Amino acid sequence: MNRIINDPDLVVEDAIEGYVVAHPEFFEKTDNSRVLKYSGSEKKGKVGIITGGGSGHEPAFLGYVGKNMVDAVAIGEIFSSPTAGAFLDAMKAADSGAGVACLYGNYAGDNMNVKMAIKKATAAGITVKTVVANDDVASAPASEKEKRRGVAGEILMWKIGGAAAAEGYDLDGVIAAAQKAINNCRSIGVGLSSCTIPAVGKPNFHIEKGTMELGIGHHGEPGIKVVPIETAKEMAETMLHPIMEEGLFEPGSEVVVLVSGLGATPVMELYIYYAEVERLLKAKNVKIHRCYVGNYFTSLEMMGVTLSVMKLDAELKKLIDIPARSLGLVQE
Template sequence: MKKIINNPSNVVADMIEGLVLAHPDYVRKSENGNILIRKDAPIKGKVGLVSGGGSGHEPSHAGYIGYGMLDAAVCGEVFTSPTPDQVYEAIKEVNGGNGVLLIIKNYTGDVMNFEMAKEMAEMDGINVDFVVVNDDVAVEDSLYTAGRRGIAGTVFVHKIAGAKASKGASLESVKEVANKVISNVRSMGMALSPCIVPAAGKPNFTLENDEIEIGMGIHGEPGTHKEKISTASDITTHLVNKILDDIDIKENEEVAAMVNGLGSTPLMELYIANKTVNEILTSKRIKIHKTFVGEYMTSLEMAGYSVSILKLDSELKELLDAKSDTLGLKIF
């Protein structure tokens, strides 16, 4: 294993310390564990937004802390759910009196621990609700989930729910728009190579030199099948067609598209994939309102990418376009 780390047991703590040192105007570390909090939180009267999960997906989720997106990110160990106590502390620190919404990716440990934290906070009189993101069309059930996995489409939930919360909306309204995004976003990915979890010290799956995995999860969970590597156009066409088979998007309707790198895929290759995404949507007379290409939800150093498509209406379009300012990453 070759990684730029110190002790494999301390990678998350070291990362958090370095992140706070780089972005002190945006974020602070909680005194109660590996929890990152928006610098000016809690904000009186604003619904607090908390997300998180296992680390290793940076910039998700800490990279989306800031104006117009998240108020806190709870950082579990690499690919491991944070504890209920950590999530509970995050809820308390961002509670501005108008409630807190938890945005959870659909993995069994995350759902269980975030729900337990919700119950703990409610015993303190804090109004807490949650949504569960399940945008991955590749696999219905797996060892890690009941139902579909949550992957890069989660970033659209952060952005749009965050914009709604910034307008002073109620917890009920913020949850409603978050669920609207979840109902209208679909994703699917693929992998060319595995990643290495520092504590394990070895790849989390294997592929032959000429082999790829279609539908791979962001923790290295199996996809739908392995196949010989082909062209960017062929691979992307397969992903996009699977997405479009799963959601009804009519001619002249608008979408946002995301081509998300998993950690080791050059931007050159992501833009090549995006060319095919654009060609397919344009051929179907689907209007592309906005396109995002880059690393939004990674998987350590895994090579590969995912495609996400969000069907827009006037409300989602306005909130997607709303100003945000997160950790200096300036991705939106």
């Protein structure tokens, strides 16, 4: 795999350098080289929103640091959890006295490190509460929802949590809104090709030409099944089916749809796919209030697409519509 890098072991450091120098309007360095904070933060007494995760998913996670979004981010190695120290320093960077909402994805490393960080933050007098995203329906059955991974639905959780904090919600209110966002969200992905971690130098896994893997994870975690590649229309049906089976999106409901490429998927294909999703939801009398289509949560240069659907109530609808500004999401 030909790449645009310097040292394969320093891609995260080198990329952070680029983000900071390109976007002083979003990023401010902290004493921890793996923690960036929002440079435009002004509001004392606002609940701080933090997240963190492995690199290679750009614009996630750091691309959602910004106005009415995430206040500080802990940055891990490619596809690896940030350290407990990075989570702790992100909590410290985001706290302005009203506590910190740590909104992250359900992965073993992140769970462990967040837990350790909270212990130390609490000792330092910072109140931290968490929401653990588990929107990926392919990663465990509904009866074991606590085992499900967090995927692109995390972006909607950050959007809702960030908007709630901006609106002056207290910590419990922010946590409740973010938790509702992820409770109301279901996601699934398909992988069409693999990706290569620079320091490893060979593909992370393998997908045969002419096949696709339904339910693949953001790091190539095995999906539900490998099937012959489908048309965009069939893919939309195949992916929407397990989402609708959750029983959440009844006729008449209003939703947000997020379609994300996994890195190498041409933008035009994401829109071909989105048109099919829109048709299917319309036929089920589910109204799309707002959509996001693009490379929002990637896996290096993987080919594929993820679909996330979040059901709205009056509160979520108000919060999703609040303007936001970050590298990965600009909304006026």
